[in-house]
Amino acid sequence: MKQILVLLFLFFTLTSWKADTAGPWVITEGKRVTLYSRPVGYSKADSPDSIAIQSIIREQEHVIDHINQRLNTSFDTKVKVFLFNRDEAKEKIGTNGGGFASLNKSKRHIYFTFHEKPFLNTGLNQYDYLGVHEMVHIITINQIGNLRTRFFGEGYANALDGNYGVENVNGILTRKRNDSTLIKIKANGKLLKPSVLLYNDSIPESEYYPQIGCLINWMFEKYGVDKINLLYDLKRDKIEKAFQRVTGVRFKDMETAYMEFLRNK
Ligand SMILES: [Zn+2]
Numbered sequence: 461m462k463q464i465l466v467l468l469f470l471f472f473t474l475t476s477w478k479a480d481t482a483g484p485w486v487i488t489e490g491k492r493v494t495l496y497s498r499p500v501g502y503s504k505a506d507s508p509d510s511i512a513i514q515s516i517i518r519e520q521e522h523v524i525d526h527i528n529q530r531l532n533t534s535f536d537t538k539v540k541v542f543l544f545n546r547d548e549a550k551e552k553i554g555t556n557g558g559g560f561a562s563l564n565k566s567k568r569h570i571y572f573t574f575h576e577k578p579f580l581n582t583g584l585n586q587y588d589y590l591g592v593h594e595m596v597h598i599i600t601i602n603q604i605g606n607l608r609t610r611f612f613g614e615g616y617a618n619a620l621d622g623n624y625g626v627e628n629v630n631g632i633l634t635r636k637r638n639d640s641t642l643i644k645i646k647a648n649g650k651l652l653k654p655s656v657l658l659y660n661d662s663i664p665e666s667e668y669y670p671q672i673g674c675l676i677n678w679m680f681e682k683y684g685v686d687k688i689n690l691l692y693d694l695k696r697d698k699i700e701k702a703f704q705r706v707t708g709v710r711f712k713d714m715e716t717a718y719m720e721f722l723r724n725k
Contacts, residue, residue: 479571480552481542490517492524492536497543497574505547506576515578516543516589523595526584527620532685533603541570541590549573559590561597563607570594580634583622591635592621605693611658611672612692618673619680625666641670643725651722654715658699678718683707 485496486507495517498507508516520541528535542553549556552571559572572594578587596617597607607613618624623635645651650667657663657672679688687706694702700711707714 479542486513488513488517490521492538493517493520494538494540495543496540498545503545503547505545506574507545508543508574519588520590520595523592524599527592527596527599530620530685531599531604531689533599535599535603537568537602539568539570539595539598541572543572543574546573546575559594561594563597563601565601568598568602570598577633579626580632581623582634583637591623593617596620600692604689608693609696609699610661611696611699612676614669615672615676616692618669619676622673624669624673638670638673642674645671646722646725654718655711658696675718678721
């Protein structure tokens with residue numbers, strides 16, 4: 461019962477959290493990305509200046525192209541990014557570490573915390589403010605299907621982002637790569653099989669995100685992204701059967717092949 465209450469609570473917070481988007485905002489238009497940021501001096505924490513604003517728009521335009529290329533999609537619609545100052549974010553969007561994307565298909569909003577210093581992304585070899593994760597949610601919902609499972613919903617976001625969390629490396633705030641985290645998880649004997657990632661809802665984010673990201677990346681390479689896209693918006697109890705129909709491989713055999721692949725990493 462306690463577990464049910466916790467799950468209900470989680471469901472409630474994830475689906476009913478509403479960002480407080482009251483102004484004032486500085487609105488800057490890119491080709492597809494429209495950035496809403498706070499005017500300079502809005503709060504004690506820094507607001508982005510015009511240089512940061514342009515960097516963030518350039519970054520997210522590039523992120524859209526990167527996702528379209530990897531997923532064979534052609535997303536070309538306006539996205540609103542609301543960027544909250546660090547000292548107001550917790551109250552307005554529920555976190556001051558990152559943010560979230562609206563799961564409402566027609567809304568296409570990202571709500572995120574502004575960090576004064578961008579993070580080094582060693583996968584894309586650039587510094588970034590927002591990263592890739594939330595834009596993947598926007599593009600998959602609009603181009604591939606509804607987010608029905610954590611397996612594919614978070615799987616896609618983490619596969620394309622390639623990072624989870626941030627660490628200080630010689631004074632440089634650096635995103636932690638999922639492939640490096642996976643090696644540590646393996647060393648700790650905590651590797652999880654694909655079927656566990658599919659059916660177990662209680663795996664903490666810090667273990668789940670890097671592992672599901674690596675698995676979905678591997679699936680893209682092994683079976684091709686177009687086939688995996690066909691599975692994206694299925695309900696969980698339909699995935700194993702559909703996997704075999706679409707790829708010609710039994711889910712169980714895929715699992716064996718993947719664990720074998722990890723053994724050699
Ligand atoms: Zn996500």
